[in-house]
Amino acid sequence: QKEVEQNSGPLSVPEGAIASLNCTYSDRGSQSFFWYRQYSGKSPELIMFIYSNGDKEDGRFTAQLNKASQYVSLLIRDSQPSDSATYLCAVNRGNQFYFGTGTSLTVIP
Amino acid sequence: EAGVVQSPRYKIIEKKQPVAFWCNPISGHNTLYWYLQNLGQGPELLIRYENEEAVDDSQLPKDRFSAERLKGVDSTLKIQPAELGDSAVYLCASSLTRGGEQYFGPGTRLTVT
Numbered sequence: 281q282k283e284v285e286q287n288s289g290p291l292s293v294p295e296g297a298i299a300s301l302n303c304t305y306s307d308r309g310s311q312s313f314f315w316y317r318q319y320s321g322k323s324p325e326l327i328m329f330i331y332s333n334g335d336k337e338d339g340r341f342t343a344q345l346n347k348a349s350q351y352v353s354l355l356i357r358d359s360q361p362s363d364s365a366t367y368l369c370a371v372n373r374g375n376q377f378y379f380g381t382g383t384s385l386t387v388i389p
Numbered sequence: 390e391a392g393v394v395q396s397p398r399y400k401i402i403e404k405k406q407p408v409a410f411w412c413n414p415i416s417g418h419n420t421l422y423w424y425l426q427n428l429g430q431g432p433e434l435l436i437r438y439e440n441e442e443a444v445d446d447s448q449l450p451k452d453r454f455s456a457e458r459l460k461g462v463d464s465t466l467k468i469q470p471a472e473l474g475d476s477a478v479y480l481c482a483s484s485l486t487r488g489g490e491q492y493f494g495p496g497t498r499l500t501v502t
Contacts, residue, residue: 311488323480329490375437
């Protein structure tokens with residue numbers, strides 16, 4: 281079983297809609313959770329991190345963590361074509377980082 | 390504040406040749422990571438440093454890969470000899486604290502022919 285699993289997509293949403301990206305993790309000892317955005321040919325760029333159950337909002341982005349169900353999600357409100365990228369979920373457990381394979385998001389104008 | 394710096398950005402070499410990558414982390418970041426990323430995959434850890442100490446190198450193919458972080462600042466990753474399967478993007482990242490958020494450099498795209 282993989283440490284971190286993401287649906288590879290592609291996920292397509294119209295401009296202005298809410299994009300919902302999901303990630304599940306296998307180990308309940310996981311402590312902190314990160315979302316990265318990666319444009320084609322570029323390196324991962326940190327968007328958000330979350331440590332506690334619940335929601336964390338930053339501008340158009342909201343990270344949601346549910347430790348009981350072992351999932352973390354990223355919501356992007358008012359999606360823009362510039363949000364089209366691959367979104368990587370990363371999980372930290374005991375100072376070990378585990379990355380998912382990413383979900384490809386396309387925002388259609 | 391300057392980000393993570395890596396060089397070179399691109400490298401093309403023939404198999405069996407040596408290659409080296411350099412990384413300078415964000416100032417003050419004691420933790421440094423080297424990752425390998427293949428197309429369509431997430432980054433895979435090669436080695437993690439806490440200051441100058443390699444604390445996790447379990448995924449580093451030690452028969453051909455080596456790394457160093459002298460003085461606990463910049464770091465070099467070397468491959469000798471390179472194989473065709475080593476073609477990938479090599480990413481360096483740093484974080485202020487262990488387990489804290491990581492910031493990535495632009496990466497080095499290696500092509501082995």
